[in-house]
Amino acid sequence: MTIQRAQDANATVAGTPGTTQPGTPVYTEDFSNHTAASGAINVIGYTGGAAAGNMSYTADWQYTPAAGQCNGWILRSTTPTPMTDLGCYNNQSTAWASLQDMAIQLGLAQGQTSSQAVANQALSESTNAPSGAIAAGTELKTASAGGIPAVPGHYYAISGYFAAANCPAQGGNSIPRETLSIIINGAITPLSSGLTPCTDLTNWGVQVKKLQSAAIQIPSGSNASLGLSIYNATATGSGNDVAFDLPQIVDVTPQLDKAFSPALIAPGQTSTVTLTVTNTSDLMAKTDWSITDALPAGLVIAPNPAAGGTCAQAAGNAFVRTAVAGSNVFSATGGDLALNQASCTLTFDVTAAAEGTYINGPGNITSNLNPPANATLTVRAPRITLNKALATPRVAATDQFTMAIRTGGASGTVVNSTANSTTTGAGSTVTAGTGTTGTYVATTGTAYSLTEASSGTTVLGNYSATISCTDIAGLQTGLPNGAVYNPAAPPTITPIAGVNIACTITNSALPILSYSKDVDKGAGTLVNPGDTLTYTLSIVNSGSVPSATIAAFDDLTNVVSMASLNTSSITITPAGTGAATYDATTKKLTWTGIVPANTTIRVSYTVTVNAGAFGQLRNAFMGKTVTNPIGASLQWRKIDATVAKNGLTAATWTLTPVNGAGQPTGTAITITDCVSTPCTVADTDPAGGQFLVKGLVPGTYQLVETKAPSGYVLNPTPINVTVSAATQTTVLADVVNQQAPPIVLPLTGGLGTDAIAYGATALLGLAAALIIWQLRRRPRLEEGQRHVAP
Structure with missing residues (x-):
């Protein structure tokens, strides 16, 4: 025979802790290594396939064809009745047909299609003796030397699909009662007894059920080979009509998974390690497992380990958890999963003083459980960078800006390097490598103000500004994006661990508008009826960018009441820049247009003082007033x-x-x-x-x-x-x-x-x-x- 190597159970898919998965079969017999299409096969002469370790089998005499009770035959739905076994014709003439039906039903129970189930092969245990009696005994036992290799410390169980007919016979006292045993190094150890597929004692038809044994742990540090034994304890041939298929030895070792939460922290912060022990889907009890987790270098148990979790003592040795502050080893011994318990957890807190990526995986774990996948803890302080950009040319060529990251508000302490924090350059160019704070390694939970200050000839009021921030790590939310920036109330950022935030304050020069008004005779000069005065409105943009379209109006209410406006005298210099109109209803002369950068626009007109006028001419233009007494x-x-x-x-x-x-x-x-x-x-x-x-x-x-x-x-x-x-x-x-x-x-x-x-x-x-x-x-x-x- 071929000897298999020991296999890990791989009981769960890593990353789904708490979700049970089937165990890993290490031995599976489907009784199909030889075809029974043309004739039944005596199990004593049958050899299993590779999945069964090429196993050969024995059984007690009464459960072999030699006993004449229609037992020990491998058959399918089309297998003809063996002529040499009169037991197949005894008390129940339909015994063979019932076994053929059981083969089909066993295939369907395993998930086969109808066409597949027709060819499914099973082992007969009809107990159809003339006397109606049979001694209890072993129906199947693995016989090959060496057996199936086992993993020390793992848990194993036996299962199989069983079909029974005539369950109500003798008031239900003749139902089969199966004992599933594991053979360890030749020694038989019963795992579960009294198992039966009969669940309805009023149903004479075929009933199918997967029978599952309890689990057993192979002692750690020992080499073992495994086999199985299936024993029927019912001693009667009236009823007790059975066939079975797909006996398996299954590694039902629980899966260990590990996770850090949060998986990203700053130096000195803590993360909670969660070790999850997840049972296999058989949900049998798994007791006395152990775990030792040797943390990667630099990662230690936190000053307050906060060891906890849901795992608790159920049976066997005492459950002990060990988590010593400052140590890099966590251990748990005597761990238990009770019957029908899907999972439990172990938790403890860890910390690291230095930045780094700490990978904790199978190489760090010593356990009889299936090892976890890698779990990664990233320790990284937050980082902030503040840069300057200009969307337009500077107002003055010597305008410069100084960027700063501060604690304590807009006028707080500057914490960044100031080596390159002030811009250089002219026009709209910021010289590369200037106007930046550089990358500042910040502290989580601290609020930082992002500020700019004037340098050189800069007047910040001559600029509008926006701020945009992005986190390269994609962790921080709520960052400004194109938000209006106010130097007097700068935005603050309270970074979280691992972020890499880059912010840019972008300034745009504003048009610098001023207004003035002059009269040719001089403000405050006495004028007389009949005099003609020339007023000149000046609209000045001393900025480096043109204005938006503006409307500048001259209120002549207190002029035209005592003087006549000479509308034909209205002139604009430079010619063609904007338009000037007078509204006699509102008594306003309005210039509308765009003031180019570094340009002065002048609007001139004359008025003649009326005869009999008295008082004063008071001319108001954009907050500027010129008064001439009459x-x-x-x-x-x-x-x-x-x-x-x-x-x-x-x-x-x-x-x-x-x-x-x-x-x-x-x-x-x-x-x-x-x-x-x-x-x-x-x-x-x-x-x-x-x-x-x-x-x-x-x-x-x-x-x-x-x-x-x-x-x-x-x-x-x-x-x-x-x-x-x-x-x-x-x-x-x-x-x-x-x-x-x-x-x-x-x-x-x-x-x-x-x-x-x-x-x-x-x-x-x-x-x-x-x-x-x-x-x-x-x-x-x-x-x-x-x-x-x-």
Whole structure:
């Protein structure tokens, strides 16, 4: 015979811990190594195929054809009844036909198709004796020397497909009761007894069942060869009608699987090792297994091993788990899987101080269980890199940027290398190898702020920025992607173990827009009705990129109410850049267009101050205001004291701006009476005795007569005047002059005392008359001033 080498059970597919799989057959007899198509085969002379180790067989006499009870024949559904065995014709004339049917049913139970089952071969155990009795005995026993090699420490069991007919015979007392035994180095060890395919004692037809024995462990450190024995304990030929097929010796050793969770940690972090012991699908008890896991160098049991799991003591030796902090060896002895238990787990925590890839596989495991596949633990700290890019040319050629990774927020501690963190280059180019933090080895659980700062001439407000990050390892989620970057509130990243995050802040130059407005006469300069003013709006882009389309408007509400816009005067420089339109409804002049980089656009137009305008022209453009006060006028007349109020020419005056205390605040204006056109003096009214002074700043003045008309008395008393800002012309009350008295010449021959007395009396009278006239005139002047428009 051919001797097989020992096989590992490979009981489960690695990576499916907890999911039972069939055991690994090390011996399988399908009774088909020789065909029984033309005649039944005596099992004593049959030799199995390679799957059965080319095994030969024996049986107790009563279970061989020699006993004449239709036992020990290998047959199929088409095998003719053996003529030499009268037992096949005894008490039950249909015994052979029943066996033929059992062969088919046994094939179907194994998963064969109908056409395959017709050719399926099985071993007969009909017990059809004339006496109706049979001694209990061995139906099949492997006989070849050497047997099937076994793996020390593994678990083995026996199974086979059994069919029975006439199960209700004798009230069910004659059903077959099979004992499945394993033969170890020639010694028979029963594994399970009393097994039967009869599950329904009311069914006389064929019943099929796979019978499964308990498992046995081959002692570790020993070499063993295996065989099997199938024994029927039922001693009657009434009923007890059996056939069987596919007896097997199966390696039912549990599978050991190993996993790290998480499988990626940073140095100093912990990972939980889970060892899963998974039973084979027979679910028989497997006791007293052991595991020793010698961890790879550098990987040790954590300071808090947290040893646990679901494995527990069930039978046999005591269950002991050993996990010593700092050690690189974990062990478990006396482990058990109870009957019908699919799996159990062992857990403990490990750690590593150094980065690396730690592979824990069969070479690290010492166990009588089927070894696991490789389990890998990766120990790697997180990494972060921050880079700078420019999407447009710099605003200024000397603009540069400094990148930093910080802890503690936007102004926290810089933790990256600063050797190359500041950019160099010009335009939109960042010199390779600059503007980068380099790869920073970070700490898990720490928040890092990604910052940029200005360097050189940079003003960060002149740039917009976005930030995008990717994790090359594909582990970190929630990273910014094209997000708006705010230097005052930079994003933070809290990395997890093993990530390799690369971030880039991309800056784009912004158009740098400013606005101004000028008037040709100068802001704050006094203007008068009839004057023409030229306004110039300036829209400046001092940036390196053009603006988007903008609309810059000039609010002329407080201009066109007192002046006329000359729409034909609107011009744009440079010509063709944008368009300027005036809306009479909103009173806004709007320029719309794109301002190219480093360009100034000017919009000019003129306005003419309306006649009678007063107050001020206030022009508002994009937050910039230009104001020009409109000059006011002061008007009065010089008349005599007659009822006719005749105008008096040739008077001279001074008009002085004063404060509330009457103190001068500016230069006095000398006013002489203009009596013909054109008037070239301060008085612009050519009518004698009528005065009109233009271009005055509204406010308080003192008007003083400095020269009276000829023949009239000078009035040197100051007249307080308020030039109104609420009207173009402030009109004073008429100013009256008294005619001077005639001069009386003395008589010839000298003056006597009477003449002197008369002269003195006349002078006194004249003085009294002047005093009375002055007292009367003051109220009139004050009343005139009260009638000046406010």
